[in-house]
Amino acid sequence: MADGSETRDRHESEIRSLIGEREFGNYVGGETVLASAGATFAPEDPTIAEPIMTVPESDAGDVDDAVAAASDAFAEWRALTPLDRGDVLREWSAVLRDHHDELARLTTLEVGKPIAAAREDVETGIRFVEYYASVAAGKEGRVPDGGTDALAYVEEEPYGVTGQILPWNYPLLLLGWKVGAALATGNTCVVKPAEQTPLATIRAAQLSAGVLPDGVLNVVNGSGETGAAVSGHDAIRKVSFTGSVPVGREVMRAAADDVTPVTLELGGKNPFLVFPDADVEDAAETAAAAGLYNNGQSCDSGTRLLVHEDVEAEFLDVYLDAVASRTVGDPFADVSQGPLCHREHWESVRDYVELGKSEGATLLAGGGRPTDAPTDGYYVEPTVFGDVEPGMRIAQEEVFGPVQFVMTFSEYEEAIEVANGTEYGLASGVFTRDVARAHRIASDLDAGSVWVNHYFGTVPGTPFGGFKQSGIGRECGSEALDEYTQSKSVRIALDR
Known part of the structure; x- marks a missing residue:
């Protein structure tokens, strides 16, 4: 401590x-x-x-x-x-x-x-x-x-x-x-x-x-x-x-x-899709940053990780190492993550962690208070759930904290259905080496931003906003x- x-x-x-x-x-x-x-x-x-x-x-x-x-x-x-x-x-x-x-x-x-x-x-x-x-x-x-x-x-x-x-x-x-x-x-x-x-x-x-x-x-x-x-x-x-x-x-x-x-x-409940032809190591390291940057307190956080079943094991090996390597502590120091912004929000995020457990998802990382964080303050460990089903509340509702959810898919149509299967449509990430597939996905996803083989692509000159209940x-x-x-x-x- x-x-x-x-x-x-x-x-x-x-x-x-x-x-x-x-x-x-x-x-x-x-x-x-x-x-x-x-x-x-x-x-x-x-x-x-x-x-x-x-x-x-x-x-x-x-x-x-x-x-x-x-x-x-x-x-x-x-x-x-x-x-x-x-x-x-x-x-x-x-x-x-x-x-x-x-x-x-x-x-x-x-x-x-x-x-x-x-x-x-x-x-x-x-x-x-x-x-x-x-x-x-x-x-x-x-x-x-x-x-x-x-x-x-x-x-x-x-x-x-x-x-x-x-x-x-x-x-x-x-x-x-x-x-x-x-x-x-x-x-x-x-x-x-x-x-x-x-x-x-x-x-x-x-x-x-x-x-x-x-x-x-x-x-x-x-x-x-x-x-x-x-x-x-x-x-x-x-x-x-x-x-x-x-x-x-x-x-x-x-x-x-x-x-x-x-x-x-x-709000957003943004999908991050990883196809079997992707650079899986790059996708896994990017996924950790996409969902945990700013403590997950970003409307465009990539929180729903949709990974093809053929590369799930390889992805998780790299991804969970990347999550574990994130440092948590005093934000004035050289750390990856500080506290959540305020008490009410901190309590809400912790409630969602407990909800994930009660819904039957498997806790793959985190879930508590970081042992290396300051003794005071609103800290939550980087947290990952596996065995998440698309209909679970944790897969549908915006948590807005350092919590990500891993799901798998086998077919393209299944991936698109799950990706689009929320009330939100703000941002999305896709990892694939297939250029034709990338263009097809960009057309099929209900999202205001589609970022292929990277994440957080909003720069001056690119419009940002959402579909559906993500905004106007x-x-x-x-x-x-x-x-x-x-x-x-x-x-x-x-x-x-």
């Missing part, structure tokens, strides 16, 4: 260094402000299971204030050319990069992810802002053939004030995905970070002061009620949400009253710009 006092001392030192006298409140109209009601909440450091600090809890009036600031800033921001907006966004990106280490350490502190992964998240989020700044500058209207007696053209206009509701697993990465696209297309933003992980988002917004015009980017902190005030606000004309399917449904219902368009990036709309690629603009058709008579 790791020395808990040493870890606690380290984290308390990080809190003093990162928080100090700095104020973490709402960010509205270019200033850090307190919430009006005086209520607070306390995000935890999941490594030591202790509060980091208190943050103001926003009510509907605070959301109104943020929306008013965003409304006031919209005309000025929209009036800039895409090139000029891009220059401003790149300037903000440069400031964020100057504070890269601070933002990564805040992310590790509040999410619990290893510092190396936090650094990668921050850098990737910044790159998405820069990507949208460049792509938006090249986004042009269209001039259809209006005939000889008229000129027709199509304008793409911003919605105005937009709302972004962020998840706790990738706070700054998703900030880049959502806010980058919204701002690049001329919208202003009201951002609601997850109540478990608001600090890095607040700090990133504070670092926009003096770069973005006041009111262009606003942050309101709070729980689900604050998010509901954002998604149901009659002056917010577009909402983007990433999170669970049940909460996504609530966001959609709230937005429906004002017929507000939504982008929803929801696309982010990451140029398609995200379409999510934040509305088309206006104009036709002018020339013969009058």
Whole structure:
């Protein structure tokens, strides 16, 4: 068992260094402000299971204030050319990069992810802002053939004030995905970070002061009620949400009253298919990373491993070694895995482990608390179940933790039926050397992303989003710009 006092001392030192006298409140109209009601909440450091600090809890009036600031800033921001907006966004990106280490350490502190992964998240989020700044500058209207007696053209206009509701697993990465696209297309933003992980988002917004015009980017902190005030606000004309399917449904219902368009990036129960002609060693090592990266707290985690029966034994030998080699501990150290993000989620994942046992699946690895993890905190071992049947709850429901499920298949049609046999359709992985089969699978899988002979293929330029109950709309690629603009058709008579 790791020395808990040493870890606690380290984290308390990080809190003093990162928080100090700095104020973490709402960010509205270019200033850090307190919430009006005086209520607070306390995000935890999941490594030591202790509060980091208190943050103001926003009510509907605070959301109104943020929306008013965003409304006031919209005309000025929209009036800039895409090139000029891009220059401003790149300037903000440069400031964020100057504070890269601070933002990564805040992310590790509040999410619990290893510092190396936090650094990668921050850098990737910044790159998405820069990507949208460049792509938006090249986004042009269209001039259809209006005939000889008229000129027709199509304008793409911003919605105005937009709302972004962020998840706790990738706070700054998703900030880049959502806010980058919204701002690049001329919208202003009201951002609601997850109540478990608001600090890095607040700090990133504070670092926009003096770069973005006041009111262009606003942050309101709070729980689900604050998010509901954002998604149901009659002056917010577009909402983007990433999170669970049940909460996504609530966001959609709230937005429906004002017929507000939504982008929803929801859950996943993603298949990882291994065919007998695959490079089995590569597939097995990739499978471990695909399902356990970020502690399995990723909507695109490859959790359902569908392995052809002819290579199951070979696959498991390599795969279980890869799982066993993952190190678990203090996320500020050089480890593969830190704690789960918060207590409620930790309890949910442990309940799913017990459910797997009760459903008759065989525990092949893990299942408990890591012996080498700090004595405090929300830790779960990398866990693997075998003998899993497609109809089991553990094979159908999103666990969102470091838990994977191994199933076998004998025929192509069986593999596709099992892969598509959930309510989700977000991501998928396929390992095969047969190019024709790869193309066929890509067509047959009900998933927004199909990654062949690798996993995690979302980069700037490739759209990301789901089929079925995994969501509506696309982010990451140029398609995200379409999510934040509305088309206006104009036709002018020339013969009058």
